[in-house]
Amino acid sequence: MLSVLSLVALGALEECLYMGARRSDPDNKEDCSSNVNEAQCVAVPDDGLGKCTSTSNNWVKRSCSGSTVKLQYHAKTDCSDNTSATCVFEDIQDILDPTRAVTRGCHMTFSIGQCETYMALMGMGVHIKYTGTCPAADDEPCFSREAEACRVLDTSVAPSVAFRACFDEPAPTVAERVKMTALTGGDYVLSADMDQAYAFTRVIVNKHKLNKKRSSILKIVHADGEIELTPDHVLLVDGQWAAAHTVKVGSSLSGSKVTAISHGVSGVINPVTVSGMIVAAGATGRPVVSSAYPEWLAQYMLEQNYPLPVSKVSIMDIMVYLFNIPLD
Numbered sequence: 001m002l003s004v005l006s007l008v009a010l011g012a013l014e015e016c017l018y019m020g021a022r023r024s025d026p027d028n029k030e031d032c033s034s035n036v037n038e039a040q041c042v043a044v045p046d047d048g049l050g051k052c053t054s055t056s057n058n059w060v061k062r063s064c065s066g067s068t069v070k071l072q073y074h075a076k077t078d079c080s081d082n083t084s085a086t087c088v089f090e091d092i093q094d095i096l097d098p099t100r101a102v103t104r105g106c107h108m109t110f111s112i113g114q115c116e117t118y119m120a121l122m123g124m125g126v127h128i129k130y131t132g133t134c135p136a137a138d139d140e141p142c143f144s145r146e147a148e149a150c151r152v153l154d155t156s157v158a159p160s161v162a163f164r165a166c167f168d169e170p171a172p173t174v175a176e177r178v179k180m181t182a183l184t185g186g187d188y189v190l191s192a193d194m195d196q197a198y199a200f201t202r203v204i205v206n207k208h209k210l211n212k213k214r215s216s217i218l219k220i221v222h223a224d225g226e227i228e229l230t231p232d233h234v235l236l237v238d239g240q241w242a243a244a245h246t247v248k249v250g251s252s253l254s255g256s257k258v259t260a261i262s263h264g265v266s267g268v269i270n271p272v273t274v275s276g277m278i279v280a281a282g283a284t285g286r287p288v289v290s291s292a293y294p295e296w297l298a299q300y301m302l303e304q305n306y307p308l309p310v311s312k313v314s315i316m317d318i319m320v321y322l323f324n325i326p327l328d
Contacts, residue, residue, distance in 0.1 A: 073087055141230055
């Protein structure tokens, strides 16, 4: 009987290991739905990704991208050796032959949502299945899914009136404070420029609305509220456009002094607007002025005043190209 395997944690996925049926029976295929032993599942943290971790007899580095989990098994303690070979943790002919095993200097890949063989020896198998999602790439500018925006219902009013309706005196027929996850293409939202002059803009597409990507997040607490967003997300810092990772305690976000900064992982969302800007807030408190752009692009789109096409279709085409955005 195979011993219980210990695979070290990956991202905020769920990893389940199953003791499988005999492989000699062609009609008894493993689907990770019923097994001779109960599944052993573990939820794993994102901060385990990319780290060299010791196991009982080797070192493992793991990664998660798109819909694929990759495990690399190393012989060196710093995980610096080559792992281009494919791992072999099974004996094809059901006869235990250690010379066929490849357990170091190798890698294995698994598709999220699929039941796959991890190890098979002497007719018994251990199968693995991952569920959940990989973190978003670090260079994707996003807000936490807890972030909120001001959705404008009556564009005949002045932007300042909509601001008050969302953040001071509720007026549900004028504008409403909503989770960014509630926004969809075509919605009007409140935005602002570097001078904090409020205006209306439309949402082109709400990236990650459906796929629920996750990423590293900075939680920035300021005197009037808080905001959670990815480190490269550009917002108004000390009167200038700057990435969130440059913010320090004492910095000013849209005139509100930063009092604390912490790190974490969260589901993400990013409503891309025609103006490229949006007024964003946490679950409570007042908002700050933010862009929809990453650091590398913001300097061109926000500071150089490059004109955007006036056609909504053209803008969508550009945004899809720049951000690889699936439409709603």
